[in-house]
Amino acid sequence: MKVGIIRCMQTEDFCPGTSDFRMIREKKGVFEGVEEDIELVGFTSCGGCPGKKAVLRARELVKRGADTIVFASCIQRGLPIGYPCPFAKKMKEIVAQEAGEQIRILDYTH
Numbered sequence: 574m575k576v577g578i579i580r581c582m583q584t585e586d587f588c589p590g591t592s593d594f595r596m597i598r599e600k601k602g603v604f605e606g607v608e609e610d611i612e613l614v615g616f617t618s619c620g621g622c623p624g625k626k627a628v629l630r631a632r633e634l635v636k637r638g639a640d641t642i643v644f645a646s647c648i649q650r651g652l653p654i655g656y657p658c659p660f661a662k663k664m665k666e667i668v669a670q671e672a673g674e675q676i677r678i679l680d681y682t683h
Contacts, residue, residue: 575612577634578682579627579668580645582618587653590616593645593682602683603643614639619648624664631668631676641677642668649681 578593596602597611604611615634620626631642644665651657658664669678 574607574609574641574677575614575638576641576643577615577631577637577639578613578617578643578645579630579634579648580616580618581647581658582621583656584647584652584654585618588647590645592652596683602646603679603681612638619658619664622658622660624648624658624660627664628667628671631672635672635676639676641679642672643679643682646681646683652683 576597580590594613596604597613600607600611614637617630617634620630634642644661646652648658648661648664665678665680672678
């Protein structure tokens with residue numbers, strides 16, 4: 574599995590992605606049960622509210638080899654700031670539409 578992670582730009586000052594990377598390494602969270610090796614292709618932000626740049630960034634991650642796009646927990650679950658992205662659902666929809674059925678979309682990391 575080749576993973577590209579999209580995170581919330583608002584949380585960059587609070588979270589360096591340590592838990593996201595640990596989940597990949599330990600195959601926990603959304604990666605639990607993944608048998609194949611997991612390679613991190615890229616780690617980028619949504620580009621800021623309302624997340625319209627997420628499509629461009631997902632496209633770039635796929636271009637660089639990602640077969641799976643994961644929305645970090647900061648977007649879907651509001652970690653660590655306690656505020657889930659109000660645009661998460663729409664962002665996921667447009668990224669999934671752009672990526673097509675061949676790219677797996679996962680909702681959170683941990």
